[in-house]
Amino acid sequence: MDEQLKLDGNAAAGSLGEVFPFEMTMAEVVCDHCASENFVGALMVYQPPMTLGTVVRCPGCDNVLMRVVHNSGHYWLEMRGARHLRIPDGSSVAAGEAAAEE
Amino acid sequence: MATQPRPAAQPGRLLWRVGEVFEVVEETPTTKSLVLSVPGWEGHKAGQHVDVRLTAEDGYQVQRSYSIASAPEDERLAITVDRIEDGEVSPYLTEDLMAGDGLELRGPIGGYFVWERGLGGPLLLVAGGSGVVPLMAMLRHRAASGSGAPAKLLFSSRSQEEVIYRDELERLAEADEKLEVVHTLTRSQPEGWEGYARRIDEEMLREVAPSPSEEPLTFICGPTPLVEATAAALVELGHDPAGVKTERFGPTGG
Ligand SMILES: Cc1cc2nc3c(=O)[nH]c(=O)nc-3n(C[C@H](O)[C@H](O)[C@H](O)COP(=O)(O)OP(=O)(O)OC[C@H]3O[C@@H](n4cnc5c(N)ncnc54)[C@H](O)[C@@H]3O)c2cc1C
Ligand SMILES: [Zn+2]
Numbered sequence: 001m002d003e004q005l006k007l008d009g010n011a012a013a014g015s016l017g018e019v020f021p022f023e024m025t026m027a028e029v030v031c032d033h034c035a036s037e038n039f040v041g042a043l044m045v046y047q048p049p050m051t052l053g054t055v056v057r058c059p060g061c062d063n064v065l066m067r068v069v070h071n072s073g074h075y076w077l078e079m080r081g082a083r084h085l086r087i088p089d090g091s092s093v094a095a096g097e098a099a100a101e102e
Numbered sequence: 103m104a105t106q107p108r109p110a111a112q113p114g115r116l117l118w119r120v121g122e123v124f125e126v127v128e129e130t131p132t133t134k135s136l137v138l139s140v141p142g143w144e145g146h147k148a149g150q151h152v153d154v155r156l157t158a159e160d161g162y163q164v165q166r167s168y169s170i171a172s173a174p175e176d177e178r179l180a181i182t183v184d185r186i187e188d189g190e191v192s193p194y195l196t197e198d199l200m201a202g203d204g205l206e207l208r209g210p211i212g213g214y215f216v217w218e219r220g221l222g223g224p225l226l227l228v229a230g231g232s233g234v235v236p237l238m239a240m241l242r243h244r245a246a247s248g249s250g251a252p253a254k255l256l257f258s259s260r261s262q263e264e265v266i267y268r269d270e271l272e273r274l275a276e277a278d279e280k281l282e283v284v285h286t287l288t289r290s291q292p293e294g295w296e297g298y299a300r301r302i303d304e305e306m307l308r309e310v311a312p313s314p315s316e317e318p319l320t321f322i323c324g325p326t327p328l329v330e331a332t333a334a335a336l337v338e339l340g341h342d343p344a345g346v347k348t349e350r351f352g353p354t355g356g
Contacts, residue, residue: 005326005352005353006326006330006350007326007350007351007352008215008348008349008350009214010151010211010212010214010215010349011167011350013151013211013212013213014116014153014165014167014208014209014211017115017116017208017211018115018116019115020115021115023212023213025212025213025214025215026213026214039214040214041212041213041214041215041347042214042347
């Protein structure tokens, strides 16, 4: 893997925004391999050739957490490597929680 | 499968739309700002980006991400693009696109690499080359919103001519004693230059960055090697990794 092509989770936000109706960089993911928990914005994204879609990896152990491919009329979302995804729904409860964490 | 009705696109999803180039501003010999009019633009936060998509006559499409340069308070959306020699997208954006042309884009995108007035400070911003773009949106927002958060920008450029937003940064820093802008010029320096003249390293960060005990909100943006070296050095200096946010732009530059 060419280290130079490494980007941040932010770079996948556009692709994820095609699938999810939420802002996804503030969603939290737990890695199924090393159990570390990160914001999607803090994950690693490798810039693949466009046809291979977007690959999002764990910054701790490099495990593939998500793969998004848009191909012949379908979105493919593979999330085998992620235990769960916790997505703020944008409501005031989530906003209040974020404020309380500050 | 084919007989099943397709669900309608959800309103919350990110959709492509067409903006119009309102103005092209030359920032440096290789960098231009594109000021855009985007009908129905809902506003953005400093640090977010847009995806830009170009479509060739034969239908071939390419897309790239560009950080938003303008403050949320500004009337129009702006991006700043550095021309990468032999690039697929940036030479078109910096050389062919003119006022009045349409540009397909989607956004605003992102919420993690974002600073808003309410988050306070102190702010530590570290940029290499065009990596200054989202950090400039933060500084513009900081000024426009009257935030008194102390802020420091450490900005690495190859030469003085290649310093993006040089005049505006100077003006902002002169008018504001809580803002400090520190340049390092890595390839060539003007005569009499007394500032840094090397790549960003741990020693430079020790001198420039607030101490870890001040718990700065840190945003690092630019070419991937610069971002990684800076983030690693800050953690080495004792900064909490959770307070250090990064945005890698790709291979080189800066
Ligand atoms: C979230 C995000 C925000 C970004 N914001 C900005 C921005 O505000 N302003 C801006 O100018 N760019 C920004 N970029 C980089 C931008 O998306 C493109 O990668 C860049 O413009 C090059 O695209 P290209 O099609 O011209 O070159 P490509 O055709 O992709 O690449 C041509 C050659 O240049 C190399 N290359 C690719 N990217 C870079 C790079 N960044 N520096 C040096 N060499 C490179 C490639 O390896 C290849 O050899 C951002 C990237 C991301 C992920
Ligand atoms: Zn992991």
